[in-house]
Amino acid sequence: MKVESLPPAPAGSLPPETWRAGLDARLAPGECVLAWLETDLDERLQFARGLLAVTDQRLLAVAPAGTWQEWSYRDALELLHHDHAGVGTLELQDGTGRKARWRYTLGRNVAALRVIDEFERQRDSHVCGHPVTREADGLCPRCKAPLEPGQEECPICTREMHIPPSTWTLLRLWRFARPYRWRLLAGFLLTLAATAATLVPPYMTMPLMDNVLIPYQNGRPIDTGLVALYLGGLFAAAIFAWVLGWARSYILALVSERIGADLRTATFEHLLKLSLEYFGGKRTGDLMARIGSETDRINIFLSLHLLDFANDVLMIGMTSLILVSINPWLALVTLLPLPLIAWLIHVVRDRLRTGFEKVDRIWAEVTNVLADTIPGIRVVKAFAQEKRETQRFRAANHHNLQVNDRVNRVWSLFSPTVTLLTEVGLLVVWAFGIWQVSRDEITVGVLTAFLAYISRFYLRLDSMSRIVSVTQKAAAGAKRIFDILDHVSSVPEPLSPVHLEQVQGRIELRDVGFRYGNRAVIRSVDLTIHPGELIGLVGHSGSGKSTLVNLMCRFYDVTEGSVLVDGTDVRSLPVAEFRRHIGLVLQEPFLFFGTIAENIAYGQPDATRAEIIAAARAAHAHEFILRLPHGYDSLVGERGQGLSGGERQRISIARALLIDPRILILDEATSSVDTETEKEIQKALDNLVQGRTTIAIAHRLSTLRKADRLVVMDRGQIVEVGNHEQLMAREGAYFRLYQAQARNVDVDAEDVRPPSAVHETKEIAA
Amino acid sequence: MPTPDFRLSRNAFGSLVLTAADGSVHEGVVPVRSFPMAAPREGISLVSADGHELAWIDRLDTVPEALRALVEEELASREFVPEIRRIRHVSSFATPSTWEVETDRGDASLVLKGEEDIRRLSADTLLVADTHGIHFLIRDLRALDKASRKLLDRFL
Ligand SMILES: Nc1ncnc2c1ncn2[C@@H]1O[C@H](COP(=O)(O)OP(=O)(O)OP(=O)(O)O)[C@@H](O)[C@H]1O
Ligand SMILES: [Mg+2]
Numbered sequence: 001m002k003v004e005s006l007p008p009a010p011a012g013s014l015p016p017e018t019w020r021a022g023l024d025a026r027l028a029p030g031e032c033v034l035a036w037l038e039t040d041l042d043e044r045l046q047f048a049r050g051l052l053a054v055t056d057q058r059l060l061a062v063a064p065a066g067t068w069q070e071w072s073y074r075d076a077l078e079l080l081h082h083d084h085a086g087v088g089t090l091e092l093q094d095g096t097g098r099k100a101r102w103r104y105t106l107g108r109n110v111a112a113l114r115v116i117d118e119f120e121r122q123r124d125s126h127v128c129g130h131p132v133t134r135e136a137d138g139l140c141p142r143c144k145a146p147l148e149p150g151q152e153e154c155p156i157c158t159r160e161m162h163i164p165p166s167t168w169t170l171l172r173l174w175r176f177a178r179p180y181r182w183r184l185l186a187g188f189l190l191t192l193a194a195t196a197a198t199l200v201p202p203y204m205t206m207p208l209m210d211n212v213l214i215p216y217q218n219g220r221p222i223d224t225g226l227v228a229l230y231l232g233g234l235f236a237a238a239i240f241a242w243v244l245g246w247a248r249s250y251i252l253a254l255v256s257e258r259i260g261a262d263l264r265t266a267t268f269e270h271l272l273k274l275s276l277e278y279f280g281g282k283r284t285g286d287l288m289a290r291i292g293s294e295t296d297r298i299n300i301f302l303s304l305h306l307l308d309f310a311n312d313v314l315m316i317g318m319t320s321l322i323l324v325s326i327n328p329w330l331a332l333v334t335l336l337p338l339p340l341i342a343w344l345i346h347v348v349r350d351r352l353r354t355g356f357e358k359v360d361r362i363w364a365e366v367t368n369v370l371a372d373t374i375p376g377i378r379v380v381k382a383f384a385q386e387k388r389e390t391q392r393f394r395a396a397n398h399h400n401l402q403v404n405d406r407v408n409r410v411w412s413l414f415s416p417t418v419t420l421l422t423e424v425g426l427l428v429v430w431a432f433g434i435w436q437v438s439r440d441e442i443t444v445g446v447l448t449a450f451l452a453y454i455s456r457f458y459l460r461l462d463s464m465s466r467i468v469s470v471t472q473k474a475a476a477g478a479k480r481i482f483d484i485l486d487h488v489s490s491v492p493e494p495l496s497p498v499h500l501e502q503v504q505g506r507i508e509l510r511d512v513g514f515r516y517g518n519r520a521v522i523r524s525v526d527l528t529i530h531p532g533e534l535i536g537l538v539g540h541s542g543s544g545k546s547t548l549v550n551l552m553c554r555f556y557d558v559t560e561g562s563v564l565v566d567g568t569d570v571r572s573l574p575v576a577e578f579r580r581h582i583g584l585v586l587q588e589p590f591l592f593f594g595t596i597a598e599n600i601a602y603g604q605p606d607a608t609r610a611e612i613i614a615a616a617r618a619a620h621a622h623e624f625i626l627r628l629p630h631g632y633d634s635l636v637g638e639r640g641q642g643l644s645g646g647e648r649q650r651i652s653i654a655r656a657l658l659i660d661p662r663i664l665i666l667d668e669a670t671s672s673v674d675t676e677t678e679k680e681i682q683k684a685l686d687n688l689v690q691g692r693t694t695i696a697i698a699h700r701l702s703t704l705r706k707a708d709r710l711v712v713m714d715r716g717q718i719v720e721v722g723n724h725e726q727l728m729a730r731e732g733a734y735f736r737l738y739q740a741q742a743r744n745v746d747v748d749a750e751d752v753r754p755p756s757a758v759h760e761t762k763e764i765a766a
Numbered sequence: 767m768p769t770p771d772f773r774l775s776r777n778a779f780g781s782l783v784l785t786a787a788d789g790s791v792h793e794g795v796v797p798v799r800s801f802p803m804a805a806p807r808e809g810i811s812l813v814s815a816d817g818h819e820l821a822w823i824d825r826l827d828t829v830p831e832a833l834r835a836l837v838e839e840e841l842a843s844r845e846f847v848p849e850i851r852r853i854r855h856v857s858s859f860a861t862p863s864t865w866e867v868e869t870d871r872g873d874a875s876l877v878l879k880g881e882e883d884i885r886r887l888s889a890d891t892l893l894v895a896d897t898h899g900i901h902f903l904i905r906d907l908r909a910l911d912k913a914s915r916k917l918l919d920r921f922l
Contacts, residue, residue, distance in 0.1 A: 046871040047848070047873060084844055085845070086896075096778055281882060354919075354920055361881065483860070518899025518900070
């Protein structure tokens with residue numbers, strides 16, 4: 001056997017340190033490990049590590065307990081793989097029974113698949129005596145994408161990123177403030193000047209006291225000229241501060257709104273790029289709350305509070321300087337409460353931030369109830385569950401109150417404490433000042449000026465401490481916004497996109513597997529659809545037909561295997577460009593708020609009226625549209641409330657036809673229309689599907705008789721392929737489906753109201 | 767005690783074999799709990815490899831010992847819901863976050879993708895789904911130690 005001719009196992013594929021010594025001791029000279037899997041569960045499903053390794057001579061395994069086992073390659077030996085609820089299982093079997101079993105969590109699935117591949121290769125080579133053949137060195141075991149030589153991880157598969165966003169989220173908001181940096185700077189300078197202007201009056205009190213009032217008390221007449229000068233100065237300072245303050249507020253308000261708008265748009269734009277998987281896991285209300293109210297809070301923080309804060313800091317600095325310059329000792333006493341306040345801030349900050357984050361989440365919960373109930377209002381009313389929904393809303397609100405109460409408890413204590421500290425500070429300054437005056441170290445004027453400054457100074461401290469709350473609120477909001485912005489789409493844009501000029505419409509599914517979370521829904525599906533072919537996809541409800549279509553449209557990315565269009569992996573095509581070639585009619589037709597014409601032209605907003613009408617005609621929607629009071633200009637409500645199910649379906653067919661796609665996908669496109677209309681649509685479609693690759697899903701098998709090939713699915717797998725006659729002749733799954741339906745038609749005719757219709761009737765009745 | 771009208775055994779491949787009252791034999795039978803959270807010991811269905819229900823056990827406590835042992839053994843080997851006893855460390859309070867936890871099945875780490883992956887089953891019971899679809903159970907929130915509760919609280 002010429003196993004030595006194998007390319008050496010890629011570097012970096014060494015088993016973990018723990019096992020290496022034990023493994024090395026067991027390996028025969030020249031024997032090398034080709035693939036391995038570190039299992040992290042034992043037989044009883046306890047977390048414990050073990051190892052399974054494929055060498056060029058045998059299969060070696062060590063249990064968590066430390067016992068080694070080995071199997072040499074034999075014909076009947078088989079390594080089987082399946083998973084359930086996040087746990088993968090490998091079973092070693094021969095013809096007579098199970099030899100061993102290994103369990104691991106699904107995060108290690110890639111390694112497991114690699115082990116199986118390598119095991120099968122080695123077994124076959126040992127059994128038949130031929131050296132190991134490797135197909136085109138390395139396909140990714142998971143997605144079957146070709147790997148560069150020596151490339152260990154498939155670039156397409158290893159995109160899962162688990163880097164938590166940094167806690168300095170607020171700094172990242174700079175990205176949104178940057179375009180406005182000059183205006184922000186102007187606002188800041190204005191603030192600064194306004195602040196400086198407000199520092200003038202207290203300074204004026206000093207000469208006013210010492211040069212006018214005190215001399216008067218000592219018997220000298222008032223110098224009116226001097227008084228006029230000082231008062232004039234005070235007035236000018238006030239006017240100056242007023243003008244500056246106005247300019248500043250105006251500029252900052254402008255900037256603030258713009259930053260907010262940018263932030264919202266950026267978040268929404270990013271949100272729309274995320275995959276369906278993301279939306280599947282999120283609640284509408286939550287997302288709405290994030291984009292709506294939280295961006296608002298952030299932008300106010302950015303443009304107002306942040307500047308105020310900087311301003312406060314400067315102001316405190318400037319005041320301190322002035323104070324020190326007037327009298328250093330008194331200044332020192334004044335600054336006494338500062339460290340205490342700093343300490344207080346430190347104590348409450350963390351509590352506040354987590355508190356506010358909670359408040360945000362709960363708020364989202366409240367919005368969630370709304371977003372659930374309002375679209376589902378028919379069901380709520382039909383089952384008379386208004387009370388219960390109110391109860392749910394009340395509960396969410398109550399929760400909201402509770403969390404808010406907790407935050408407020410901390411917060412309400414904080415503010416007055418700061419005020420108390422400043423009051424006490426004022427007292428100390430009074431006492432110290434009087435003492436100094438009595439010893440003639442300072443004049444009364446100096447003391448008054450000091451007190452005037454200090455009240456401002458402490459006011460600033462107070463407002464600065466308030467910013468703690470605002471900052472923490474903004475930080476909490478920013479975190480939730482960046483949660484969206486940082487989310488990498490699970491159907492990402494390719495790094496080096498391939499552009500298809502002309503799409504032929506050939507679709508290939510190669511060993512495709514797909515999982516929603518930990519539920520395997522599609523398993524090893526292989527199918528090639530030729531350009532222009534009409535494929536009928538049939539199977540029981542829940543057999544994975546819609547899912548397969550979702551994969552072709554790349555609404556989700558395959559978990560294993562690959563989907564190719566015209567020979568190119570869909571993952572390497574730009575998403576939007578690729579979808580433009582697909583006309584899709586969804587099982588649940590969705591209409592946007594707008595006119596019928598707008599809805600039909602959704603995929604191609606610049607379509608002419610003639611084109612819109614042509615598409616509507618083809619979809620047999622034209623006549624019913626004309627019957628509406630405003631024809632094509634009729635407004636259809638949110639979720640298409642004003643139209644019947646079949647009418648909505650026909651509009652979405654028209655929408656798909658309008659973009660003249662190379663690939664047409666009809667998922668139960670005509671399930672809600674009567675048989676008559678269906679036949680007519682069918683006739684129209686018959687013309688339209690000419691030259692297009694069409695995939696049609698239908699439960700009424702009769703509608704698919706024209707299909708070139710019927711693909712029968714069952715529990716995520718393709719069980720039969722062929723045209724109607726072939727499949728009928730085979731008397732397999734399709735035959736049974738067809739028979740069952742033929743029988744059902746008779747039953748339906750006798751039984752006017754099948755029990756399953758009760759629920760729907762109820763919904764409509766509402 | 768009602769005697770079931772079917773027989774269950776295990777074959778050499780380790781899978782369950784059900785022999786129904788009519789004599790038909792099904793291999794690779796899988797027991798499935800109807801209410802794994804709300805009522806784990808009631809309503810257990812025996813499902814064939816192709817997903818059809820073959821038999822129904824009303825209450826696990828009322829079936830013969832041997833049958834119950836087989837069913838429980840099979841359930842145990844399929845069910846994997848580690849129960850979190852202590853949260854030792856979380857990498858960050860922003861998701862995705864990696865948690866180091868102690869469970870009834872040993873120490874493990876899990877990656878939480880978003881707060882919405884923590885599902886509240888009742889006031890004090892939580893189910894935490896990790897990125898790979900493994901569910902971790904927190905049976906009683908109040909039974910956790912204070913440090914764990916504090917960590918967890920940041921995500922609720
Ligand atoms: N978003 C989802 N998350 C989790 N599971 C899903 C999701 N969508 C579908 N499934 C599951 O995947 C399986 C296949 O669903 P799919 O929608 O593909 O069925 P289908 O063949 O189109 O059925 P139908 O004829 O009723 O439309 C079902 O068992 C379903 O429960
Ligand atoms: Mg479907």
